Amino acid sequence: MSSKRSEITESIRRKAMEIGFERVGFTGLSAPKVAPHLGEWLAAGHHGEMDYLSREPDKRADAELAHPWAKTMICLTRSYFTEPPPAGKGQGRFALYALGLDYHDVLKRDLKVLSRFIEETFSERCRMAVDTSAILERPYGEKSGLGWVGKNTLLLAPQEGSYFFLAELVTSLPLDHDEPFEKNHCGTCSRCLEICPTNAFPEPYVLDSRRCISYLTIEYRGVIPRKLRPLIGRWVFGCDLCQEVCPWNKFARLTRAPEFRPSQDLSTHQLVDFMGMTKESFRARFRKTPIWRAHRDGFLRNVAVALGNSEDKDAIPALVSGLSDPSELVRIHAAWGLGRFPLNENARIGLQERLKIEEMPEVKEELLLALFPPSAP
Ligand code: SF4
Ligand code: SF4
Secondary structure, eight states: OOHHHHHHHHHHHHHHHHHTOOEEEEEOSSOOTTTTHHHHHHHTTTTTTOGGGGSSHHHHHOHHHHOTTOOEEEEEEEEOOOOOOOOOTTOOEEOGGGSSSOHHHHHHHHHHHHHHHHHHHHOOOEEEEOSSSSSOHHHHHHHTTSOEEOTTSSEEBTTTBTOEEEEEEEESSOOOOOOOOOOOTTTTOOHHHHHOTTOOOSBTTBOOGGGOHHIIIIIOOSOOOTTTGGGGTTEEEOOOHHHHTOGGGGGOOOOOOGGGSOOHHHHSOOHHHHTTOOHHHHHHHHTTSGGGGGHHHHHHHHHHHHHHTSOOTTHHHHHHHHTTOSOHHHHHHHHHHHTTSOOOHHHHHHHHHHHHHOOOHHHHHHHHHHHSOOOOO
């Protein structure tokens, strides 16, 4: 380990922190120790419809195969923690990371600055990655000393819990490597496994995305399985329950990035106001935020489910209006939402009128179920 190399490593760490990253780890590109489990996880179908995760799994598990020219992976963190806004009457819940601006844009902008610094100062090559790339971020984060992968499958750090983004820069510059984070501090705790409303952990350290509210409300484009809908509660975009209960998150540090602070819009929203959103108004409101990823129809599907779970009679007119939404997906979930309430006259008429003109068999089925719920055995 040459002192020149140590100096360069430290200069890059300092530069990264100056840019706004909070913790920096350096590691080689060889596969992290948990990588062999990726194949089993994919084979079990736990990735759901996130097909990008199953593309070239060997390269995801071993970044050396994807970047044979690279010598170092720089792993970086950025807190997004903010006090959860109160979810009062008529409001839904959003994962904390989604309350501000799109982190891809912010992290890529800052990674670019670091990348340019390395390219220009040392004439070396760099390639950046944030979330959607082919890198197994959390295991590499562990390998670079940034924390341990907890039973909830997130990367945790003793000094800040798990409310942080991860980003990586792969470079041809040889640098000193940090020691992997060896100790797992989960111990006998199992709070995250117990709190999960949908039982998305078939075992500790394994997440079945198909049952996870984050996946269902963000990545998944289809009809949410009927059995899971009541368990989603008022989560409209993502879910933080398995982080909220984690004892290590009492050390979470408020984000210093103004971009990740909650927008006024989401802190004060009323769910019913989302229901009539058009493609244009959805774009105008959410184009620059993580919520854009759910697409307009997926987002309104989630709103309908949350309204159905709200036990708030004020939700009924909004759900009735959802029955004539141009999206079949929204109509299905609006009908289901109405079926969660004792039907008043407006709701009954709305369902009956829609049934007269509805052409899609899946929507008809939900309308009939809402009007004539099967009696309990
Ligand atoms: S995010 Fe929510 S639904 Fe997903 S595993 Fe955690 S607690 Fe369960
Ligand atoms: S809640 Fe407990 S078991 Fe789950 S990640 Fe946190 S410390 Fe580990």
